Amino acid sequence: MQLQARMQVRSAGPRRAAAAVPVRAMAGSRFADVAQAPPDPILGVSEAFRASTDPNKLNLGVGAYRDEQLKPVVLSVVKKAESKIFSRNENKEYLTIEGLDAFRKATVDLLLGAGHPAIKEGRVAVVQSLSGTGSLRVGAAFIARFMKGATVYLSNPTWGNHRNIFGDEGVEWKYYRYFDADTVGLDFKGMTEDLQAAPPGSVVVLHGCAHNPTGIDPTKEQWAAIADLCKERNLMPFFDVAYQGFATGDLDKDAYAPRLFVERGLEIMVAQSYSKNLGLYGERVGALVMVLSDKEAASRCLSQLKRLARALYSNPPTHGARIAAEVVNDKELFEEWKGEMRGMAGRIERVRGELQRSLESKYPAKDWSFITKQIGMFSFTGLTPAQVDNMTNKHAIFMTRDGRISLAGLNSAKVEYLADAIVDSVRNH
Numbered sequence: 001m002q003l004q005a006r007m008q009v010r011s012a013g014p015r016r017a018a019a020a021v022p023v024r025a026m027a028g029s030r031f032a033d034v035a036q037a038p039p040d041p042i043l044g045v046s047e048a049f050r051a052s053t054d055p056n057k058l059n060l061g062v063g064a065y066r067d068e069q070l071k072p073v074v075l076s077v078v079k080k081a082e083s084k085i086f087s088r089n090e091n092k093e094y095l096t097i098e099g100l101d102a103f104r105k106a107t108v109d110l111l112l113g114a115g116h117p118a119i120k121e122g123r124v125a126v127v128q129s130l131s132g133t134g135s136l137r138v139g140a141a142f143i144a145r146f147m148k149g150a151t152v153y154l155s156n157p158t159w160g161n162h163r164n165i166f167g168d169e170g171v172e173w174k175y176y177r178y179f180d181a182d183t184v185g186l187d188f189k190g191m192t193e194d195l196q197a198a199p200p201g202s203v204v205v206l207h208g209c210a211h212n213p214t215g216i217d218p219t220k221e222q223w224a225a226i227a228d229l230c231k232e233r234n235l236m237p238f239f240d241v242a243y244q245g246f247a248t249g250d251l252d253k254d255a256y257a258p259r260l261f262v263e264r265g266l267e268i269m270v271a272q273s274y275s276k277n278l279g280l281y282g283e284r285v286g287a288l289v290m291v292l293s294d295k296e297a298a299s300r301c302l303s304q305l306k307r308l309a310r311a312l313y314s315n316p317p318t319h320g321a322r323i324a325a326e327v328v329n330d331k332e333l334f335e336e337w338k339g340e341m342r343g344m345a346g347r348i349e350r351v352r353g354e355l356q357r358s359l360e361s362k363y364p365a366k367d368w369s370f371i372t373k374q375i376g377m378f379s380f381t382g383l384t385p386a387q388v389d390n391m392t393n394k395h396a397i398f399m400t401r402d403g404r405i406s407l408a409g410l411n412s413a414k415v416e417y418l419a420d421a422i423v424d425s426v427r428n429h
Helices: 002-011 043-051 076-087 101-112 131-146 161-168 188-197 220-233 256-263 295-312 319-329 331-362 385-395 412-428
Strands: 124-130 152-156 173-177 203-207 236-241 268-273 285-291 378-380 404-406
Touching: 076 319, 076 331, 101 124, 101 256, 101 268, 101 285, 101 319, 124 131, 124 295, 131 161, 131 236, 131 268, 131 285, 131 295, 152 161, 152 188, 161 173, 173 188, 188 220, 220 236, 220 256, 236 256, 256 268, 285 295, 285 319, 319 331, 331 412, 385 412
Parallel strands: 152 173, 152 203, 203 236, 236 268
Antiparallel strands: 124 285, 268 285, 378 404
């Protein structure tokens, strides 16, 4: 009662205004010393393209397929696969860490060929991952943890994100020679000399087909020599397979190199992506595959890949994996997909020829034959950074500053415009 009375007394009488609490101005963010990162050299090109108001602008930077109207394409087989998936009223539960079993089977079958001895013998470890980038990153984390001190050798030039992926995992990387600017071809002598000098136990990143950015691949004989060199020097091949079926239109031809290495008795790592060949860019569908010498090693490596993936992203997304599995595991859809891949590869091959002929007619003094000797979605033009700047600033043609152009983003109607811009840049800059 006394406490209640005191409270009543205290509440009686006029209220006093609350004293103002002084607010201190912040001295600045604790992150004031964080440097501004430069734009991504590839994705930044698309940002600049979108900001441009030039009616003739052309985006040849990002590696994404476009039709003759330069519009994004959703494959017919993808739409059919989605219809089947939706009709089954699938749930949205988490996948296991290693991913969708039907997809994991399909991706290994595509890589090695269904019924391959390594599959039958259980010598393959595979985790579904976030397209090619995520698969490479899991592989980089595995190298950092279980191949401590190993150096990763990257082709010079290579896809720009390779350096980030391995560097951010603390893995040392070095270049091996690859591109010969004089011949606009493969510097095979320089490549083999550099790999011969690599310390035993090093990792060699190889592009399975349609080398990015050059479009220049070794011949079958050269692949055999590279495989023998890796075996002799105890080098670990790590294939980046981003364009299987999209390079030549033939899934088996485009898997020639990794299959050869396995046949030669080499253990390999492979990062696979379905962004290009199925057009599933935004679904982030891919896999990291390890083909090993015995079943026990495969089991141990899979357990560690799962542990690494768990910490990176826990488990992979479902929808894109279901699409890929549906297409590969359905005979009718699989055949239709192969036809659509041939169509995409054929369209790119056609505009390659059109561009070469246009350049030859406009500037016959220069040898332009490299354009059709290269394969895949890119052409490595040999343009200098100053010439690339002219392409962008004067002609609104957006491309990476290493001179790479994505022919998947070119149509017949724009070939003459592109050729005029290239000739102007070569002659005047």
